[in-house]
Amino acid sequence: MTRPCSKSGCTRTAAFTLTYDYEGRVAAIGPLSPSVASEGYDLCAEHARSFSAPGDWRVIRHLSLTGD
Template sequence: MERICSKVGCQREAVSTLTHDYEGRMAAIGPLGAGDDPHAHDLCAHHTERMTMPAGWTVLRHSTLRE
């Protein structure tokens, strides 16, 4: 089953998952998660590259190896 980007109006295929910790002001973007976490948001490549967080937040971006 294809997973779609969580951004409103976007119908692109999801390639990453965004999770966040509001209290710790931290966000992490990594490979697609298991899909059963209601606090995780799938993003397409377009929105993964353009994702920003509020000032003062730490963003961790996990890379995957490509050939």
């Protein structure tokens, strides 16, 4: 089972899941969650790599995104 990247117009396969911690103002990118997270966004490697958080949010990447 693969899931598509949630970015509109993107046809790549999701490899990471992005979740937001609204209280801590942190966006976390980690391994693809095994099931669709209600508050998560699936991202392909390309979009996970290029993601930047809005405003003063911090981004935490749980994985090295240097590879494929």
